[in-house]
Every structure is written in structure tokens, then in C-alpha cells.
Amino acid sequence: MKPFFMLAVSTVALxxxxxxxxxxxxxxxxxxxxxxxxxxxxxxxxxTAEECASDSVTVTANATAEHKNLQVPALSINPAEYTVAVxxxxxxxxxxxxxxxxxxxxxxxxxxxxxxxxxxxxxxxxTMAVAFMGNAQHLFYRKDILDKAGIAEPKSYxxxxxxxxxIKADGLMEYPLAASDKPGWDLAxxxxxxxxxxxxxxxxxxxxxLAIDNENGMKVLETMKALTAYMDPDYLTFDAxxxxxxxxxxxxxxxxxxxxxxxxxxxxxxxAEGVVENTVMAGAPTIGGGTVPAVALWWDGFTIAKNIxxxxxxxxxxxxxxxxxxxxxxxxPTVATWLVEGYEPGPNAVGVIATANAGARAYPMQPYMGLxxxxxxxxxxxxxxxxxxxxxxxxxVKAAYDTAAKEGGYL
Amino acid sequence: xxxxxxxxxxxxxxxAMALFIALPIVSVVVQSFHVEHGRILVEVESCQPFxxxxxxxxxxxxxxxxxxxxxPMGQFNGFGTYLNRGHLAVNEIGAILANNTGFGDIVTRxxxxxxxxxxxxxxxxxxxxxxxxxxxxxxxxxxVNTLPKVTKGPVIFFSLLPMIxxxxxxxxxxxxxxxxxxxxxxxxxxxxxxxxLSLRQSPALTWFSLLxxxxxxxxxxxxxxxxxxxQTVPADTLESAMIDGASRWERIRYIVIPHLAPLATFVAxxxxxxxxxxxxxxxxxSAEANATSLSWMIFNDLAGDxxxxxxxxxTSVLTIIGVVILLTPVLIRTWREFNHKVV
Numbered sequence: 001m002k003p004f005f006m007l008a009v010s011t012v013a014l015x016x017x018x019x020x021x022x023x024x025x026x027x028x029x030x031x032x033x034x035x036x037x038x039x040x041x042x043x044x045x046x047x048t049a050e051e052c053a054s055d056s057v058t059v060t061a062n063a064t065a066e067h068k069n070l071q072v073p074a075l076s077i078n079p080a081e082y083t084v085a086v087x088x089x090x091x092x093x094x095x096x097x098x099x100x101x102x103x104x105x106x107x108x109x110x111x112x113x114x115x116x117x118x119x120x121x122x123x124x125x126x127t128m129a130v131a132f133m134g135n136a137q138h139l140f141y142r143k144d145i146l147d148k149a150g151i152a153e154p155k156s157y158x159x160x161x162x163x164x165x166x167i168k169a170d171g172l173m174e175y176p177l178a179a180s181d182k183p184g185w186d187l188a189x190x191x192x193x194x195x196x197x198x199x200x201x202x203x204x205x206x207x208x209x210l211a212i213d214n215e216n217g218m219k220v221l222e223t224m225k226a227l228t229a230y231m232d233p234d235y236l237t238f239d240a241x242x243x244x245x246x247x248x249x250x251x252x253x254x255x256x257x258x259x260x261x262x263x264x265x266x267x268x269x270x271x272a273e274g275v276v277e278n279t280v281m282a283g284a285p286t287i288g289g290g291t292v293p294a295v296a297l298w299w300d301g302f303t304i305a306k307n308i309x310x311x312x313x314x315x316x317x318x319x320x321x322x323x324x325x326x327x328x329x330x331x332x333p334t335v336a337t338w339l340v341e342g343y344e345p346g347p348n349a350v351g352v353i354a355t356a357n358a359g360a361r362a363y364p365m366q367p368y369m370g371l372x373x374x375x376x377x378x379x380x381x382x383x384x385x386x387x388x389x390x391x392x393x394x395x396x397v398k399a400a401y402d403t404a405a406k407e408g409g410y411l
Numbered sequence: 412x413x414x415x416x417x418x419x420x421x422x423x424x425x426x427a428m429a430l431f432i433a434l435p436i437v438s439v440v441v442q443s444f445h446v447e448h449g450r451i452l453v454e455v456e457s458c459q460p461f462x463x464x465x466x467x468x469x470x471x472x473x474x475x476x477x478x479x480x481x482x483p484m485g486q487f488n489g490f491g492t493y494l495n496r497g498h499l500a501v502n503e504i505g506a507i508l509a510n511n512t513g514f515g516d517i518v519t520r521x522x523x524x525x526x527x528x529x530x531x532x533x534x535x536x537x538x539x540x541x542x543x544x545x546x547x548x549x550x551x552x553x554x555v556n557t558l559p560k561v562t563k564g565p566v567i568f569f570s571l572l573p574m575i576x577x578x579x580x581x582x583x584x585x586x587x588x589x590x591x592x593x594x595x596x597x598x599x600x601x602x603x604x605x606x607x608l609s610l611r612q613s614p615a616l617t618w619f620s621l622l623x624x625x626x627x628x629x630x631x632x633x634x635x636x637x638x639x640x641x642q643t644v645p646a647d648t649l650e651s652a653m654i655d656g657a658s659r660w661e662r663i664r665y666i667v668i669p670h671l672a673p674l675a676t677f678v679a680x681x682x683x684x685x686x687x688x689x690x691x692x693x694x695x696x697s698a699e700a701n702a703t704s705l706s707w708m709i710f711n712d713l714a715g716d717x718x719x720x721x722x723x724x725x726t727s728v729l730t731i732i733g734v735v736i737l738l739t740p741v742l743i744r745t746w747r748e749f750n751h752k753v754v
Contacts, residue, residue: 119460208452360461365467381701406446409450
């Protein structure tokens with residue numbers, strides 16, 4: 001069993017004074033400047049890291065949805081504008097491509113006693129990032145509706161399609177499904193998810209040559225299209241927040257949604273009556289008879305900039321280790337699926353952990369994956385709108401990717 | 412004014428224009444001729460919290476740094492980026508023209524290329540919205556001009572609102588209104604008695620909504636300019652026309668419109684230029700599936716996980732060329748009129 005799941009199922013209750021009002025981070029001096037994405041869990045980590053501020057230590061944090069656009073230019077200058085960049089599987093790639101983050105092995109050895117081995121993201125033998133939370137899309141479904149239709153928990157997209165047909169035929173719901181099919185990042189992520197579930201590889205081994213033009217790619221597109229028959233006709237305008245609202249309004253029976261939005265769903269703010277208490281979080285479905293869940297696993301972690309002084313790097317590392325400390329996690333167990341020691345998964349994390357345990361694959365970290373994601377995001381829209389066939393859509397994706405990859409210097 | 416004095420007089424403006432207009436354009440042009448260096452890839456082992464360790468491809472950053480130090484701009488690519496599939500798609504169009512099953516097939520396949528798809532919507536937006544917005548603006552100006560003085564202020568303020576609201580916010584507001592549970596969307600369903608009617612799902616209705624938004628947001632500019640122009644229409648001429656028995660429509664047709672013609676040229680110029688750069692409504696209406704524009708393409712190149720500066724540069728230059736082509740007829744006409752007056 002993989003270390004993360006050992007941790008997930010083990011129960012190590014650490015009652016070390018929840019809330020840590022006074023922080024002893026042990027930093028002598030330095031400047032800590034954090035750049036991160038903007039959602040609740042990361043704001044919490046930033047806030048906890050800010051407790052390390054003292055007379056000789058300054059800690060500032062910028063949590064912004066624009067972090068991906070800021071990070072490369074901000075870390076390219078010397079000294080870098082930010083000492084810490086909080087990244088995920090995909091956003092670490094541009095930093096690695098331009099050599100903007102430093103190996104953390106020395107810092108881990110000196111200050112990382114509270115970190116677990118599986119938190120260390122190792123690339124070419126060097127620790128480049130420290131992960132602290134996991135995320136994945138997984139199935140949210142309405143138990144009451146499925147019970148009425150007499151259907152068991154769906155395990156695959158084929159089950160979901162059959163269940164949707166039954167629910168519609170029984171007149172329980174007009175549009176029982178929803179997916180974040182909005183052209184752009186969301187739509188491309190749906191394709192990547194399903195394709196990972198087929199077990200196929202996106203690229204020919206060791207090169208940037210695209211390899212999705214095969215039966216796996218066709219199967220994925222067919223499934224994505226088949227699902228839309230049971231969705232609100234406006235499906236091409238819904239992103240993750242859009243389907244969350246539709247589901248909360250009680251209009252949807254099943255959807256594959258982000259684990260990081262499970263907490264919001266369970267809180268049930270703005271939800272119609274009967275939605276939250278009947279919602280079950282389950283592992284992500286498989287596709288085409290495969291055994292791998294058809295979603296990507298994500299981690300969020302922190303990296304330390306290269307173009308800063310060693311003193312600032314040490315201060316930043318210590319502040320971030322404090323930010324993701326087991327005490328913080330023990331005090332906030334429902335905010336995210338933490339990868340930190342002592343975390344006991346709550347009801348919001350059930351789906352992510354079930355998905356990870358079923359062997360879901362991580363979102364690919366190849367340097368040219370971003371180009372494929374962009375190509376998918378604009379070229380799949382016409383297929384999803386029913387204006388072209390799957391063969392043409394895959395050919396368009398390949399043509400758009402090849403054009404971009406040539407310009408990016410990968411082909 | 413002696414040439415020297417004139418030159419000294421406009422020198423500060425010239426410097427500012429060179430710095431803030433000419434230089435950035437030059438840099439975009441230079442950028443568009445370059446692409447990234449060929450990446451040197453290496454296989455390394457990478458370990459993640461899930462899935463353990465795998466062999467993955469990485470960019471050899473040390474080798475890339477050397478290449479970058481030698482040629483910081485990247486590889487010179489000439490017009491390569493302009494001619495590739497993402498832009499003018501010369502090879503693809505050649506292939507389509509050489510092997511097709513008729514005119515309809517040619518049009519569909521060319522429309523499938525991203526640049527031409529974006530260009531089609533951009534041009535339609537330009538040529539539908541500009542005249543309609545000008546006509547609407549002119550009509551509002553005429554109406555406001557006849558109002559009693561007390562009500563003029565508030566009416567002008569309300570007529571200007573679409574222009575005051577930030578374009579992105581304006582498009583979001585309209586977008587929410589046309590949603591099935593929004594006021595316009597729900598009303599339309601009721602009126603047409605069709606519970607599945609949605610303005611967002613079909614390409615034609617999406618285009619219609621975007622064009623409607625375009626007219627709504629652009630009309631106030633024409634209104635302001637035409638309203639100012641109306642204040643300069645000579646009262647004597649109007650009065651004598653009235654004495655001659657000209658109706659209101661005849662006065663507008665033979666006095667007001669000719670008087671405002673030069674203004675109309677100016678408004679058309681500005682509006683065409685603005686509308687060619689249409690961007691916000693596409694984002695605001697989440698209309699990427701059915702309508703894209705040249706500006707949206709630039710945004711798409713720069714906003715993803717991997718940024719393509721060369722491609723964005725090439726689209727920008729093509730946009731500039733497009734604006735120049737659009738404005739040429741109007742500019743030529745203005746130039747002729749100017750010469751005519753001098754003679």
C-alpha cells in the first residue's frame with residue numbers, strides 16, 4: 001500500500017493545542033513572500049505561515065487566481081518578487097522548465113522533521129516541492145433519486161449512463177447529469193480525466209509526439225458526448241462552480257465534481273431542501289471496462305524560489321513548514337484532503353481518498369502537457385456542440401497541438 | 412510657424428508616441444518572427460504522493476540556459492508563425508482547395524481553422540454592430556434633443572449608462588439576464604411557449620445575443636457625439652426650411668444629416684476600430700464554443716499553462732493589419748475631402 005493511504009487510514013490523533021495562537025517557528029531573520037492560488041485551504045496555510053512574523057521576520061502572502069500568470073515573471077527577476085510559490089502538478093512545470101525553483105533537500109534535512117516522505121515531490125532525485133494536500137474530481141450523487149429509480153451506486157461511466165436513462169425514463173429528473181464542459185480549461189480537464197481512465201498515454205514514450213489519436217481517444221470522446229444527452233442543453237457554459245450551483249438547486253442527480261468543493265457541498269449554503277443530506281461522495285467512475293478511475297489526481301505543494309538569498313530561503317521554508325504543520329491540520333480537518341501527518345479524513349475527503357485508493361493516475365507533468373491542455377480546450381468545443389465528428393475533433397487537436405509544440409520548441 | 416518651432420512644439424508628444432506606441436508595436440513585430448529554442452529533453456525519475464515514481468520527460472534547463480544566453484529572443488522563424496495552422500494556415504487552405512467536394516465543403520473546412528473562425532465573427536461583429544449602433548445613437552440623440560430642458564439631464568445620464576458600465580460587467584449582466592431563469596430568458600420562454608428555448612446553446616442565438624450586446628454598449632458613444640453635433644446645426648437654416656414647409660423628416664434628411672456627415676465618418680472610424688477588437692462579451696457570455704475573435708485568440712495564447720508569445724505576437728500584428736485595411740476606405744475619403752477643401 002502506498003504511504004499516503006497508510007496515512008489516510010491510520011488514525012494518529014495529535015492533540016497539540018489546536019489553534020496555535022503563539023507560533024514558535026524558530027526563524028532568526030529573513031523575508032517570506034508567498035504567492036499562491038486563491039481558495040480556502042491555501043488562504044489558511046498562508047495565514048498560518050504569517051504567524052511566523054516577528055521583529056526580524058516579515059511574512060506577506062498574495063493569494064490570487066492569477067498566480068499562474070504571475071509566477072514565471074515574478075520568480076525570473078533577481079531577487080525574486082516571491083520567495084515561495086505554491087503550485088500544483090501542472091503549475092510547477094513552467095517553473096521547472098525555466099529553472100526558477102531550488103532543490104529543497106538540505107532544507108528538508110535541517111528543518112523538515114515534521115514532513116512525511118510521501119510529501120516530497122522528487123524530480124531527478126532532488127526534492128523540488130513539498131506537497132501538503134491532494135485533490136481529485138469524484139462522483140457526487142443523490143442517494144434518494146437513485147434509490148427511487150432502484151439503482152445501486154454507479155461504478156463506471158457506463159453505469160452512470162444507464163442510471164441517467166432510468167432516472168429520465170422514470171420521470172424523476174429531466175437532466176440527471178452535469179459536467180464542467182465549459183470550453184477552456186474545464187472541458188480539456190474532462191478529456192484528460194477520462195483519457196487517464198483508459199490507461200492510455202498522452203505522448204509517445206520519451207518524446208513530445210502526441211498519441212491520443214487512437215481507440216482510447218475515440219472512446220473518451222464518445223462517452224463525453226453520450227453524457228451530454230442527459231444534461232441541461234446549456235452544458236457548454238457550465239464550469240465547476242456552475243454545476244455545483246445546479247446540483248445544489250436539486251436539478252442534478254450525478255456529477256463528477258472536484259473534491260475541494262465537497263466541503264462547500266456539505267455545508268450546503270444555498271442548497272435546496274433535501275439535497276445535502278441525500279448526497280453521497282463516492283470514488284470516481286471508470287471508463288470502458290477499465291479498472292483505473294477516470295480522473296486525474298492533483299497535489300498542491302510549495303516550492304522555494306531560486307533567485308533569493310539562502311537566508312530568505314531558509315526562513316521561507318520554515319514558515320511554510322509551520323503553515324502546513326500537523327497542529328494546523330488537526331485544527332482544520334475539513335478544509336482539504338491534507339497529506340500531512342496526523343490527518344484524519346472527514347466526510348469531505350471520502351471521495352478523494354476512495355479515488356486515490358482505486359489507483360487513479362496523477363495529472364501528467366510532462367513539460368508539453370500544458371500545450372496539449374490548451375489545444376484540447378479550444379478544439380473540443382465544436383465536437384461537444386455537435387458540429388463535427390470525433391475523428392475530426394482528434395485531428396484538430398493534433399493539428400493545434402503540433403502547431404503549438406513546434407512554436408514551443410518541443411517538436 | 413517656422414518648421415523648427417513647430418518641431419520643438421510637438422517634440423514631447425513625438426517622444427511619448429515613440430515610447431508608448433511605436434516601440435511596443437516594434438517589439439510585438441519582432442516577437443512574432445521568433446519561436447522558442449528547440450527544447451533539449453531528458454528522461455528523469457519523478458516521485459509524487461500518488462502513483463510512486465515514474466520516468467518522465469523534463470527540459471534540460473542548464474543546456475537551455477546556454478542557448479538562451481546566446482540568443483535571448485529564441486529561434487528566428489521568419490513568417491513561419493504567420494503561415495502556420497494557428498494563423499493564416501496557408502498549407503491547410505492549399506490542401507482544402509486542392510481536394511474538396513464543393514463550395515460548401517471549402518467553407519466548412521476553412522471555418523474549422525481557428526484564425527478564420529475568429530476572423531468571421533470579428534468581421535460580422537464589426538459590420539453589423541457599427542451601423543446599427545450609429546443609427547440607434549443618432550435616433551436617441553434626435554429624441555433627446557426634442558425633450559424639455561428639465562428632463563434632458565437624467566435622460567442623457569441613463570442613455571450613457573451602457574458606456575459607463577465596464578464592458579465585462581455589462582456583458583455579464585446581460586448574460587445573466589438571458590439565462591433560462593433570468594428575466595429575459597424566462598420571458599422569451601413564456602412568449603414563445605417553448606420550455607427548452609435557451610439563447611446560449613445554439614450558435615445563431617449566441618451570435619445574436621453578442622451582436623445585441625454590441626449595439627447596446629456602443630450606441631451611447633454615437634449618441635454623445637451626435638448629440639453634441641446637433642447643438643451646432645444652424646438654427647437659421649432650420650427655421651428657413653420650416654418656413655419653406657419642410658417636414659421634420661425632410662429637415663433631418665436634408666439639413667441635419669449632411670451637417671453631421673463628417674462626424675459620422677469620425678464615429679464610424681472609432682467604432683470600427685473598437686469593434687474589430689471585440690473581446691469582453693465573448694468572455695462574459697462564455698461564448699467560446701460558438702464565437703471567437705482575434706483578441707480572444709491572443710488572450711488564449713497568453714492565458715494557458717504554456718504561453719505562446721510568438722503566436723500571440725503574430726495574431727496582434729494581423730489584428731493591426733486588419734484595422735488598417737478596415738480604415739483605409741474611410742481614411743482615403745477623409746483625405747480627399749481635406750484636399751478638396753484646400754483647393
